[in-house]
Amino acid sequence: MQKSPLRAVHESAGARLRPEEAGGQVITYGDVPAEYAAGTQEGALLLDVTTRGLLTVMGKDARDFLHRILANDIKGLTSGQGNRNLLLTGKGKIVSMFDLCCLGQGFLLSTPPGQAGPLRDALDMYLFTEDVTLADETEAHAPIEIVGPGAAEIIESVLPDFDPTSDTPHTFQFVPFHLDDSDDSDAAAMTKVTPMLVAGRSGFRLETEPEHVAELWRVLQEFGATPGGLVAYDSLRAESVAGEFGRDITDDVYPQEARLEDAFSLTKGCYIGQEVVAKIDTYGGLNKRLFRLRVSHDDPVAPGTRILRSIDGESRDLGVVTTWAYSFEADGGVVLGYLKRKHQEPGTEFLLGETGATAVLQD
Incomplete structure (x- = not known):
């Protein structure tokens, strides 16, 4: 380059x-x-x-x-x-x-x-x-x-x-x-x-x-x-x-x-x-689409972090984080990531890998 x-x-x-x-x-x-x-x-x-x-x-x-x-x-x-x-x-x-x-x-x-x-x-x-x-x-x-x-x-x-x-x-x-x-x-x-x-x-x-x-x-x-x-x-x-x-x-x-x-x-x-x-x-x-999710804390989330959700007591891998950024509009951290279909409803809450953070799908 x-x-x-x-x-x-x-x-x-x-x-x-x-x-x-x-x-x-x-x-x-x-x-x-x-x-x-x-x-x-x-x-x-x-x-x-x-x-x-x-x-x-x-x-x-x-x-x-x-x-x-x-x-x-x-x-x-x-x-x-x-x-x-x-x-x-x-x-x-x-x-x-x-x-x-x-x-x-x-x-x-x-x-x-x-x-x-x-x-x-x-x-x-x-x-x-x-x-x-x-x-x-x-x-x-x-x-x-x-x-x-x-x-x-x-x-x-x-x-x-x-x-x-x-x-x-x-x-x-x-x-x-x-x-x-x-x-x-x-x-x-x-x-x-x-x-x-x-x-x-x-x-x-x-x-x-x-x-x-x-x-x-x-x-x-x-x-x-x-x-x-x-x-x-x-x-x-x-x-x-x-x-x-x-x-x-x-x-x-x-x-x-x-x-x-x-x-x-x-x-x-x-x-x-x-x-x-x-x-x-x-x-x-x-099978998937790019979305924005609001993160529960402001610490950076690494690209490649898996997006998980507990369904019927089982942890399901439903996507991956591609970008983290601080959003002034949301006054906090957000991520871009791909989510599998059937799990793309705004307001749905996910877990971000092993970070301990949650993320909510935004409109």
């Missing part, structure tokens, strides 16, 4: 960071309640996602190739549009999850950190004689995200050419970011602005070149954005039941189990795994 070009900025600001070998993400800038409030109440929360991957898919056959492979619609997209998308196994389970943008006959696929290469290799397996070129361009871009009630206003202040009325998710625009740190008064870096869900809430992703992202990060703060990290981010997404690839969403999960209904199409026709996805939609039969 590449190092964030903002790491030195975070260190100089006194942010708490994970070790580089563990990803190097910002944990917090020091005031988690303020970071959370910026993402929910006033202003906007600014997040470093510069280690996300970028895969380009180019060539005259790129559209047809991706349309027959990927789970969401491709042929219906015009330049400037996009969607959340999936690559599935033949059995309908998730191989990769990414955000796709259409550039005419070319496409940009923004992946979770470290996933551009594996996605390229997975797609390459389906290439034969098509005119398609796959390239890992991760090092050429530096995305950051912003979420909160003031996000659009802050972006418009920093990027005056940004059109805030164009807020359809994944419909992006390129606008100039005028550089204050350049000797050329007309110098600008083209910045891609995409409305999308950030931590399960309406937000934006801003993508620019790595050499300009520190300046963009600084100016966004000057206009009111609050920098934050994983603690506030996890709180927001846990409250929204927004799973994260690699933590809550893995290769043993069907899209519907992870609440990814916006990432696949039921009408586009055949694609890898389509038959299974369609059968689940038509006949039901999900």
Whole structure:
């Protein structure tokens, strides 16, 4: 995984960071309640996602190739549009999850950190004689995200050419970011602005070149954005039941189990795994689904902790914890986890492994 070009900025600001070998993400800038409030109440929360991957898919056959492979619609997209998308196994389970943008006959696929290469290799397996070129361009871009009630206003202040009325998710625009740190008064870096869900809430992703992202990060703060990290981010997404690839969403999960209904199409026709996805939609039969549960104490609960319930005097294993977070909305600890069907009634109480804690399923 590449190092964030903002790491030195975070260190100089006194942010708490994970070790580089563990990803190097910002944990917090020091005031988690303020970071959370910026993402929910006033202003906007600014997040470093510069280690996300970028895969380009180019060539005259790129559209047809991706349309027959990927789970969401491709042929219906015009330049400037996009969607959340999936690559599935033949059995309908998730191989990769990414955000796709259409550039005419070319496409940009923004992946979770470290996933551009594996996605390229997975797609390459389906290439034969098509005119398609796959390239890992991760090092050429530096995305950051912003979420909160003031996000659009802050972006418009920093990027005056940004059109805030164009807020359809994944419909992006390129606008100039005028550089204050350049000797050329007309110098600008083209910045891609995409409305999308950030931590399960309406937000934006801003993508620019790595050499300009520190300046963009600084100016966004000057206009009111609050920098934050994983603690506030996890709180927001846990409250929204927004799973994260690699933590809550893995290769043993069907899209519907992870609440990814916006990432696949039921009408586009055949694609890898389509038959299974369609059968689940038509006949039901999900064995599990991702839910949020309120925990009886505020101590962290480890991913992988089993979710248990006593039924007729017998302890039954009914699911697994994938994320723990402190929820400011619930004023306490919450977990995300998969629960088996027939045990998904709000208000149901469970035991969390050997922790001694209980957890109540929330709406």
